Amino acid sequence: MSATEKHIHLPEGSIEKQTTKINLGPTHPATHGVFQNILELDGETIVSAEQTVGYIHRAFEKIAERRPLYQITPLTDRLNYCSAPINNMGWHMTCEKLLGIQTPKRVDYLRVIIMELARIADHLICNSVIGVDTGAFTGFLYVMQYRELIYEIWEEVCGSRLTTNIGRIGGFERDFNNIAFTKLERFLKEYPEVLKEFENLFVRNRIFMDRTIGTGPISAERALNYGFTGPNLRAAGVDYDVRVHTPYCSYQDFDFEIPVGKTGDTYDRFLVRNGEMWQSLRIIEQAYKKIQDMKGEEATVYHADVPEYYLPDKKDVYTKMEALIYHFKIVMGEIDIPPGEVYHCVEGGNGELGFYLISDGGRSPYRLHFRRPCFIYYQAYEEMIRGGMLSDAIIVMSSLNLIAGEMDA
Amino acid sequence: MALTYDLIRQRLTERFGDRLTNFEEPYGMLSFEAPKELNIEVMRFLYDELGFRFLTDLTAVHYPAYAGRELAVVYHLHNLVENVRLRFKVFTPVAQPDVNTATVLFESANWQEREAYDFFGVNFVGHPNLKRIMNVDEMDYFPMRKEYPLEDQTRIDKDDEMFGRGGSFDFGNRNEDGSPRTIPANEK
Amino acid sequence: MARPVSFNIKEKPLEKDISIASMPDGHQGEGFFATKLSDVVGLARRNSIWPLPFATSCCGIEFMATMASHYDLSRFGSERLGFSPRQCDLLMVMGTIAKKMAPVVKQVYLQMAEPRWVMAVGACACSGGIFDSYSVLQGIDQVVPVDVYVPGCPPRPEAIIDGIMRIQDLVGKESIRRRNSEHYKNLLNSYGIQ
Numbered sequence: 071m072s073a074t075e076k077h078i079h080l081p082e083g084s085i086e087k088q089t090t091k092i093n094l095g096p097t098h099p100a101t102h103g104v105f106q107n108i109l110e111l112d113g114e115t116i117v118s119a120e121q122t123v124g125y126i127h128r129a130f131e132k133i134a135e136r137r138p139l140y141q142i143t144p145l146t147d148r149l150n151y152c153s154a155p156i157n158n159m160g161w162h163m164t165c166e167k168l169l170g171i172q173t174p175k176r177v178d179y180l181r182v183i184i185m186e187l188a189r190i191a192d193h194l195i196c197n198s199v200i201g202v203d204t205g206a207f208t209g210f211l212y213v214m215q216y217r218e219l220i221y222e223i224w225e226e227v228c229g230s231r232l233t234t235n236i237g238r239i240g241g242f243e244r245d246f247n248n249i250a251f252t253k254l255e256r257f258l259k260e261y262p263e264v265l266k267e268f269e270n271l272f273v274r275n276r277i278f279m280d281r282t283i284g285t286g287p288i289s290a291e292r293a294l295n296y297g298f299t300g301p302n303l304r305a306a307g308v309d310y311d312v313r314v315h316t317p318y319c320s321y322q323d324f325d326f327e328i329p330v331g332k333t334g335d336t337y338d339r340f341l342v343r344n345g346e347m348w349q350s351l352r353i354i355e356q357a358y359k360k361i362q363d364m365k366g367e368e369a370t371v372y373h374a375d376v377p378e379y380y381l382p383d384k385k386d387v388y389t390k391m392e393a394l395i396y397h398f399k400i401v402m403g404e405i406d407i408p409p410g411e412v413y414h415c416v417e418g419g420n421g422e423l424g425f426y427l428i429s430d431g432g433r434s435p436y437r438l439h440f441r442r443p444c445f446i447y448y449q450a451y452e453e454m455i456r457g458g459m460l461s462d463a464i465i466v467m468s469s470l471n472l473i474a475g476e477m478d479a
Numbered sequence: 480m481a482l483t484y485d486l487i488r489q490r491l492t493e494r495f496g497d498r499l500t501n502f503e504e505p506y507g508m509l510s511f512e513a514p515k516e517l518n519i520e521v522m523r524f525l526y527d528e529l530g531f532r533f534l535t536d537l538t539a540v541h542y543p544a545y546a547g548r549e550l551a552v553v554y555h556l557h558n559l560v561e562n563v564r565l566r567f568k569v570f571t572p573v574a575q576p577d578v579n580t581a582t583v584l585f586e587s588a589n590w591q592e593r594e595a596y597d598f599f600g601v602n603f604v605g606h607p608n609l610k611r612i613m614n615v616d617e618m619d620y621f622p623m624r625k626e627y628p629l630e631d632q633t634r635i636d637k638d639d640e641m642f643g644r645g646g647s648f649d650f651g652n653r654n655e656d657g658s659p660r661t662i663p664a665n666e667k
Numbered sequence: 668m669a670r671p672v673s674f675n676i677k678e679k680p681l682e683k684d685i686s687i688a689s690m691p692d693g694h695q696g697e698g699f700f701a702t703k704l705s706d707v708v709g710l711a712r713r714n715s716i717w718p719l720p721f722a723t724s725c726c727g728i729e730f731m732a733t734m735a736s737h738y739d740l741s742r743f744g745s746e747r748l749g750f751s752p753r754q755c756d757l758l759m760v761m762g763t764i765a766k767k768m769a770p771v772v773k774q775v776y777l778q779m780a781e782p783r784w785v786m787a788v789g790a791c792a793c794s795g796g797i798f799d800s801y802s803v804l805q806g807i808d809q810v811v812p813v814d815v816y817v818p819g820c821p822p823r824p825e826a827i828i829d830g831i832m833r834i835q836d837l838v839g840k841e842s843i844r845r846r847n848s849e850h851y852k853n854l855l856n857s858y859g860i861q
Contacts, residue, residue, distance in 0.1 A: 096771055097721060099750040104723050104768060124613035125768040126723050129800035131598075132622065132629050144797065151725035167506055195728070214735035221732075231732075232821050233725055294533055294559075297587025308559075315562055412506045413536070413555060413566065424536055426555070441536040441555075449590050475724045478613060478765075614802060615767050622801055631801045 089117050094463070096125045102199070102467060103474030105448070114459045119452040123445070127478040134438040138403040139165050139379070140239060142438065147233040149440060150476040153192035153419040154234045155184045155224065160416035163318055164425040165239045165379070168412045173374045176364060177241040178320035179357045180372070183254070184227070184236060185319075185416075186350040186357075190261075191220050192419030193301075193343040193350075196471040200340055201272060203468045204281050209271050216264050219257050226250040240380040241373025251358075258355060265351075269344055282336040286454040286466030293334060296450040299443050300421025302470060305342045306334030312417040323360070324353050336469040343471075378405055403433055420444050420471055444476040482561040484509045487529060494524055499567075508564055515552075515569040519579045522554065526584055531556040531565070534585040539595040541573075541624045549573040550601055554581070571601065580606040598623035688714055709839040712756070712782070714744040716831070716838065719755035721775065723762030726789035729821040730761050738824035743831055752778040757834060758811075763791035764804045776811045777860065781846050784837065785813045786830055790820045812854055 095106035104125035110117045130149070134142045146157040159181050166173065173181075194217055198210035221231040226249050228236040237243070272278045288298075293306040303310055309330045313321040329345030331338030361369075373380055377396045386393035399405050409431040415424040424441030447470065455463045484504060491499055491511070499521070501512040513521050525531040536555040543549055548570035557564050571578055580603040581588035592603045593612040600621035603609055611618065620627060691710055693702025722730055733740050734748070749755040752775045764772055776785065787807050790796035793816045795805030807813060814837055817830035845851055855861070 096768065097750070097775065103727070122612075124611075125765055125771070126763055127613040127765050127767065127802045128763055128798045129622070129629065129802050133798065133800055136629060148725055151728055195731075211736050214732060215737060218732065218735075218737045231823070232729055292586075295586045297534060297585070310559055315559075316564075410505055411510070413508060413564075415535075422535065424555070426536060426538060426553070428540060437540045439536070439538045441538075445590065445594075446587050449586065627801075629800050631799075631803075631805070634805065 096122075103472060103477070105472065105474060105477060107451070107463070107467075109460070109463065111460060116455050116458055116460065116463060119455060119463075121448060121451055123448065123474075123477050125478070126474050130440065130479040131438055134435055137434050138405070139407060139435070140400075141403075142435075143237075144233065144235050146440075147235055148475050149442065149479060150192065150419055150423070150444070150473050151232060152195050152473060153188035154232060155188040155236045156192075156416060156418050157423065158234060158236050159185050159319070160414070160418070160423055161425060162237055162239050163416065164412060164414040164427055166374075167414050168410055168427060168429060169239070169376070169379065169408065171240055171374050171376050171379070173241060173319075174368065174371050175320060176361060176368055176371050177373060179361050180242060180246060181237065181319050182321065182324070182357045183354050183361075184224070186354045187220050187223060187257075189350050189419055190347050191217055192471070193347050196419075196469070197268070197272075197340055197343050199468045200282070200336070200465060201278075203465050204278055206271065206278070209268055213264065213268055216257070216261055219253065219261075223250055223253045223257065226253060238373065238380055240376045241371075245370070245372040254354075254358065258351070258358070262351060265344075265347060272340065273344070279337060281462075282340060282465060282469070284333075285336045285458055285462040286469065287333050287335040288450060288454050289334065292450070292453065293447075296453075297446040298421065298450065299447075300418065301342045301346060302334070302339060302447055303421065304328060305331035305338035307332055312415055312422050316415070318414070318416060324356050326353050336465055339469045406431055406433060407435070415441065418443060420473070420476065421447070423476075440479055442476045442479055444470075444472055445478070448472060448477060482529065482558065482563050484563075484565075487563070487565065490529065491521075491524075495521065508566055510566040510568070512568050512570065515571050515578050518552070518554075518567075518569045519581065519583065521567065522556070522581060522584055525556060525565075530558045530560055531563075533557040533559050534581065534587050535564070537581065537588050537591040537595065539599040539601050541599055543625050545570070547572045550576050550599055552578050552595065552601060573600075576601045577604050578602070579604050582606060597621070600624070705841070705843045706839075708843065709841060713835040713839040716743070716745055716757050716784075716834065717747055717749050717755045718745050718757040718759050718786075718831075719749055719752055719775070719779075721758060721760045721762075721772065723760075723764065723768065724791070726761035726792070726821045729824060730759070730788070730827060733824040733827045738828060740828065740831065743828070743835065745831065752776075753780065755779060756783060756838075758783065758785045759788055760785065760792045760807050761788040763789075763796060763798060764807050765802050766804050767802070769804045769807075769810050772807060773810045773860075782838075782841070784815075784834055785811055786815045786817065786834055787813045788817045788827055788830065789822060790818055792816075793818055796820060810858065812858060 089110045089112050091108060091110050093106065093108055096104040106122040108120045130145050134145060143158050143161055146161045147154040149157045194213050198213050201209040224234050224236065225231055227246055228234050288306055290307040293303050294308060299310065307330060309328050311328045314328060326349045329342045331342050381400055382393035382396055387397045407429045409429050411428045413424060413426045415422045421443030422441065423443060426439040426441065427435055428437040430436040455466050487509060488502055495517065498517060499511050499513050503510050533556065534554065535557045538553050540551045540553060541549060542551060550573055551568045551570050553566060553568045555564065555566050569578060578601055580592060590612060592606055593609060595601045596603060596609055597611045597613050598621060614622065688710060691702050691706035693700055720730055732738060758776060758779060760772060787793045791798060792807050795803050797820065815830050815833050817826055819826050
């Protein structure tokens with residue numbers, strides 16, 4: 071809401087003026103999410119800013135202390151809801167690390183496909199919303215069509231479009247069927263041209279370049295001090311990517327590059343995300359080929375053999391005793407988690423999404439903390455927009471890909 | 480020399496002696512405990528000498544079972560060049576939860592400490608702007624502590640009986656005021 | 668594994684190229700058409716609703732998908748999304764409303780001009796959703812009167828469109844004097860709105 075309160079005092083006979091304080095948020099156009107900035111402007115130049123968050127604080131960490139492990143997955147969906155599968159997979163990997171479960175290769179490759187599709191979906195929203203904020207609505211409409219195709223692939227696997235709750239501890243709930251792979255092939259065939267056209271709209275566009283080059287820069291040292299990770303840090307020049315540094319889920323088997331920028335301004339962030347989408351396509355193609363090349367027993371497995379945490383097949387539940395007991399214990403939430411502390415991180419759409427899980431041997435975590443990248447790098451927003459203009463502040467906000475659900479948890 | 484956990488442990492014990500305790504390596508990450516007065520010194524040592532220049536995570540945990548050490552502040556640090564992570568904790572009693580602020584070293588600690596204050600009540604000494612960040616400013620308790628419930632206690636519209644909380648499970652045997660309900664003779 | 672059931676596998680031909688809103692009931696003659704004022708006003712209003720998307724969380728992304736070309740919302744007359752409450756008819760609250768955000772919702776509602784409608788999209792806006800915690804408002808009908816509730820977590824774009832169509836029904840059939848009636852005044856007073 072723009073409730074402008076002017077603090078311009080004009081005393082008798084003097085030409086002194088004061089700065090204007092305006093309120094940017096918590097409701098924004100272009101549906102950025104709920105966070106507020108109180109800006110002090112001198113004309114149109116920003117003198118200082120103060121951020122307030124917490125307008126969508128839903129107490130995830132407290133809710134998680136009440137729920138068994140598999141019931142926390144729907145909560146993780148709602149962290150970075152533009153790329154919900156990455157959060158889900160990250161949480162499952164954290165649980166598997168705590169429980170000592172090793173997933174088979176095919177599960178890893180299927181997870182990689184789903185996570186890279188989620189990364190493409192997240193970056194598509196971010197880049198097209200940068201376009202919308204600079205006035206270019208076409209890119210958004212054009213690219214949402216392919217986001218719908220990604221949603222259809224997820225829907226085929228897990229039944230839901232946005233808050234997917236995809237996968238289980240140990241693997242997936244069902245194998246990917248032919249329709250999912252057909253849609254994936256269609257995506258791999260049609261999407262590169264679309265991305266090329268989207269790129270052509272923006273990357274050498276004079277107006278876009280004038281608006282985004284030089285707005286909201288941050289240097290690599292300041293970015294590291296502020297705890298930046300993800301595309302925003304890579305735009306500043308540091309090539310830190312969790313998939314390469316601490317590979318999880320067999321990412322070391324894939325051949326991909328990490329795009330890195332120079333100055334950390336909005337144009338670099340746009341280009342880094344764009345580059346990452348191309349790399350994600352490469353990874354998906356490699357993973358799909360690896361899955362198709364698998365033969366025999368390992369080509370049909372879609373979950374690890376961990377009966378205590380993965381619901382057994384219905385036909386076993388009806389015929390075998392152990393399966394019946396495990397089914398009962400899992401559904402009634404009577405499985406005790408082994409005690410321990412684990413920290414696991416994945417490369418989310420915004421950077422290093424970490425899960426710090428402390429278990430005391432009960433049925434639900436003792437303490438679960440989400441290391442949320444958006445929350446940590448939003449602190450640097452003031453430093454990035456100081457000295458710029460009001461319209462630049464909007465573009466910087468949308469280029470940082472601030473997702474309110476992840477910021478407030 | 481490659482930065483292994485043994486080397487880090489050796490350098491830390493050289494510098495701080497036996498004031499650092501509980502060296503463990505659960506699930507592949509070195510974890511130790513420091514007294515709360517030394518937390519900035521330890522972090523500064525790790526920053527300058529051993530290259531742990533990235534604060535990954537700062538959070539707090541409430542352990543009501545440990546008397547005198549109820550609130551723990553947990554720091555996760557990361558050496559990006561050598562790709563080494565570690566975790567260390569400081570414990571503080573809940574009666575006097577003062578911990579030195581890490582904002583002198585890392586800017587990213589600013590909001591994370593405000594979050595720890597908001598949820599647990601850890602008072603970070605020297606923090607530039609220690610006020611609530613997630614919850615409403617008027618809240619007067621620290622919600623993530625174990626003694627407080629998850630749900631909002633001021634709700635009147637929820638049927639507690641259905642959720643197994645409060646209410647009575649007498650299934651129609653009692654009136655609204657608690658007196659036993661009797662069926663009139665002509666309805667029997 | 669082939670799916671047992673497939674829907675919508677045959678393409679249906681378009682019946683007409685253009686579909687026009689149907690005429691209200693009335694009395695027609697040589698050069699005149701007499702009908703109720705509320706019908707005409709309702710017809711005009713229902714096909715040109717300007718929504719205010721108050722998108723807070725995940726439902727906002729489903730709304731963005733509804734606005735995009737696949738599930739186009741502008742077919743229903745909502746081409747122009749306003750972000751200023753002074754210019755909008757329909758407040759669509761999409762997503763969780765925390766207690767910190769509740770005064771903002773109320774303020775936005777107060778700034779809207781009559782006639783105004785409110786649609787609660789998503790389980791969190793209807794009733795708090797899966798977040799039964801100390802910081803989440805358990806439904807926006809604690810602070811503003813709501814006309815249509817769209818359940819779902821998040822509701823599919825088809826469900827959001829269904830909600831818009833029900834709003835269109837409400838708008839089309841609303842009586843002219845409703846906003847000045849006793850019943851409406853009592854409703855607003857119960858929320859503390861004068």
